[in-house]
Amino acid sequence: MTAAPHDLRTIRTELEAGTTTVSALVERSLARSAERASLNAFLELFPESARVKAFEVDQKLRAGTAGPLAGLTLGLKDNICYKGHRVSASSRMLEGFTSLYSATVVERLLAADAVIVGRTNCDEFAMGSSNENSAFGPVGHPGQEHMVPGGSSGGSAAAVAANMCLASLGSDTGGSIRQPASFCGVVGFKPTYGRISRYGLIAFASSFDQIGPFAHTVQDAARLYEVMAGADPRDSTTSRRPVEPVPATHPGKLRIAWYRECLEHPGMDPHIKAHLQATIDRLKTEGHVVEPIDLPLLDQFVPTYYILATAEASSNLARYDGVHIGHRSSRATNVDDTYRLSRSEGYGREVQRRILLGTFVLSAGYYDAYYAQGQRVRRLIRDNTVRALEQYDLVITPTCPTTAFERGAITDPVAMYLQDIFTVQANLAGVPAISIPAGIHPNGLPFGLQLMAAPFAEAKLLAAARDVFGG
Numbered sequence: 001m002t003a004a005p006h007d008l009r010t011i012r013t014e015l016e017a018g019t020t021t022v023s024a025l026v027e028r029s030l031a032r033s034a035e036r037a038s039l040n041a042f043l044e045l046f047p048e049s050a051r052v053k054a055f056e057v058d059q060k061l062r063a064g065t066a067g068p069l070a071g072l073t074l075g076l077k078d079n080i081c082y083k084g085h086r087v088s089a090s091s092r093m094l095e096g097f098t099s100l101y102s103a104t105v106v107e108r109l110l111a112a113d114a115v116i117v118g119r120t121n122c123d124e125f126a127m128g129s130s131n132e133n134s135a136f137g138p139v140g141h142p143g144q145e146h147m148v149p150g151g152s153s154g155g156s157a158a159a160v161a162a163n164m165c166l167a168s169l170g171s172d173t174g175g176s177i178r179q180p181a182s183f184c185g186v187v188g189f190k191p192t193y194g195r196i197s198r199y200g201l202i203a204f205a206s207s208f209d210q211i212g213p214f215a216h217t218v219q220d221a222a223r224l225y226e227v228m229a230g231a232d233p234r235d236s237t238t239s240r241r242p243v244e245p246v247p248a249t250h251p252g253k254l255r256i257a258w259y260r261e262c263l264e265h266p267g268m269d270p271h272i273k274a275h276l277q278a279t280i281d282r283l284k285t286e287g288h289v290v291e292p293i294d295l296p297l298l299d300q301f302v303p304t305y306y307i308l309a310t311a312e313a314s315s316n317l318a319r320y321d322g323v324h325i326g327h328r329s330s331r332a333t334n335v336d337d338t339y340r341l342s343r344s345e346g347y348g349r350e351v352q353r354r355i356l357l358g359t360f361v362l363s364a365g366y367y368d369a370y371y372a373q374g375q376r377v378r379r380l381i382r383d384n385t386v387r388a389l390e391q392y393d394l395v396i397t398p399t400c401p402t403t404a405f406e407r408g409a410i411t412d413p414v415a416m417y418l419q420d421i422f423t424v425q426a427n428l429a430g431v432p433a434i435s436i437p438a439g440i441h442p443n444g445l446p447f448g449l450q451l452m453a454a455p456f457a458e459a460k461l462l463a464a465a466r467d468v469f470g471g
Contacts, residue, residue: 006216008166008223011071015061022061022071022115026054029073029117033164039140041149041158043078045118046085057113067113069227072220074109075159075168078119079126080211081200082106089202090134091124093326093346103200104235105169105211105228112227117165121155124348125317126171126204128152129179129419130410133350138407142184143445147404150180153214157184160214167215167224171201173208174305175399175423178435178450181214182399185437185446187471188214189221189462192455193430194239196225197232205312206237208305208427218436218471222246222462229458244459250467251460254288257392259295262422267401271441276398279438279449279469288468291392296384300377302417305424307361307374313351314358320346353413378428385429389454394464396451397422399435403445422450432458436471 005011014020030050033042050073060066076082079089081099083106088094106116123133131139131154139154141147142162149158153170157180160168170177172190181188190212198209213224229243258280263273283290297304320326322342329341347355361370388395399422410416426433432455435448451469453461465471 006163006166008069008072008220011166015071022054022057023051025071025073026050026115026117029165032162033118033159036142036162036164038145039142039158039162040121040137041139041155041162041164042075042118043088043090043121043136043155044086046116049085050115050117053110053115057115060113067111068223069109069112069114072114072167073165074114074116075118075120075156075165076106076116077153077156077168077170078122079171079202080106080169081202082116082119085119087119087202089125090122090136091346091348091351092135093320095135095327101200104197104232106200108227109224120153120159120168122170123152123154124351125202125313126152126173126176126209127313127350127354129175129416130405130407131155131180132407133348135348141404141445144404146407147445148183148407150183150404152176154180156214157181157186157188160184160186160216167213167220169211169213171204172210172212172427173204173309174427175420177212177214178399178423178433178448179419181435182448183404183446185440185448186214186216187218187221187434187436188212189225189434190426190432191225191229191458192239192432193427194237195243195432195456195458196228197235197238199232199234203316205309206316207312208309210427218434218462218466221434222466225458225462239456241456246459246462250463254393254464254468255391256283256288256290257293257388257395258290259395259397260292261295261298262397265401265421267418267421268398269402269441272398272401272403272447275438275447276396276449279396283468293388297377297381298421301381301424301428302421304374304377304381305420305428306357306417307370308378310354310358311362311371312358314355314362317351317355322346350413381425382429385425385431385452386454389431389452389457393460394451394453396449399423399448399450403441403443403447426452431455432461434461434465434471436465436469
């Protein structure tokens with residue numbers, strides 16, 4: 001099989017030249033997905049609806065009426081609803097459930113003539129940093145299958161990296177797009193909270209979750225973002241601010257900050273640290289202002305995130321009880337059994353752990369000590385982050401302190417949670433952030449760099465990531 005093009009511009013050139021068709025691209029995507037089935041990146045392919053959509057788009061191309069995403073094959077994380085297709089959040093709790101409606105992002109992407117080829121595996125209810133928590137088996141790393149692809153959107157990252165689809169969607173609650181993007185060597189973008197509608201996203205933590213794209217290039221991520229972004233009357237948390245288009249060129253020399261605490265962190269891989277320092281030096285040579293700044297409360301990022309996110313998960317997942325919706329135990333003989341057994345059978349251990357933690361921090365005796373205090377610390381983190389981004393165009397950090405690790409290597413939950421140490425800041429503060437491929441480690445695995453910008457400064461962030469950092 002010939003290598004698939006890695007960007008939409010190349011594909012559109014081929015479509016216009018008549019050397020390929022959208023139908024052929026879909027068949028290639030389906031064949032590639034079957035060829036790399038051992039990765040377990042896709043839980044289900046949608047050959048019938050994908051072929052129907054591809055035929056429709058080919059007709060539009062011939063008529064000159066095709067949308068901006070014609071030719072783009074797309075994977076959909078298994079927590080984003082697509083009408084008439086199954087969605088399970090990779091959980092036994094929702095196994096076999098068929099969505100009755102489509103998420104706003106799905107409607108907008110289909111209207112722009114993207115073709116959805118299947119639903120991708122993820123950590124159950126998007127809770128995890130390794131994609132080992134799916135009820136339907138772990139996802140393998142596309143480069144070395146015994147390694148993890150990152151999580152929770154590991155299937156989406158692996159599908160793009162393995163060329164099963166040109167792009168994919170994930171959700172990012174504490175780094176669930178950017179961390180797997182770093183591990184798999186692709187672009188992963190989390191917009192500002194409220195920039196993209198969450199209508200049709202199965203919620204984990206409602207004040208943190210944000211949908212975003214994976215792609216091989218920043219330009220393709222920007223195309224997807226521009227189609228998906230904007231106010232949605234079905235999601236009251238979306239912003240009404242106009243969506244600024246990504247400029248064709250970046251706005252010249254930039255003011256860029258980097259955090260001393262990140263570069264000096266004891267858990268930082270020496271090679272990633274050296275690469276970040278080399279990038280800082282290069283940016284200075286090119287005439288950008290690049291300065292170190294302090295990162296207050298770094299050690300509080302992960303605890304604050306996990307207190308607040310688990311509290312929201314406890315509330316959001318209460319509806320899946322075997323009565324209102326979700327798996328109902330066949331062993332239940334009374335109301336108490338129905339609730340207890342249905343949730344015990346339907347949820348995996350990590351989801352149970354987070355629900356219990358979230359319920360604990362919301363309980364009457366501990367609410368002020370944990371949840372209320374966590375909200376106060378979150379406000380301090382947001383204020384410090386926004387203050388820095390008022391003085392600088394961008395902040396650069398490692399996306400992750402290490403490359404991908406072996407499956408089963410991290411068994412301690414706290415150690416796993418610390419994988420999010422550099423990514424949770426953007427979610428706590430609600431700012432946009434992107435992970436771009438930075439290089440290949442001597443161990444043969446990719447790693448990424450993260451860029452953050454001020455709230456709703458996506459256009460500047462994406463243009464800089466594309467033109468200054470070569471993403």
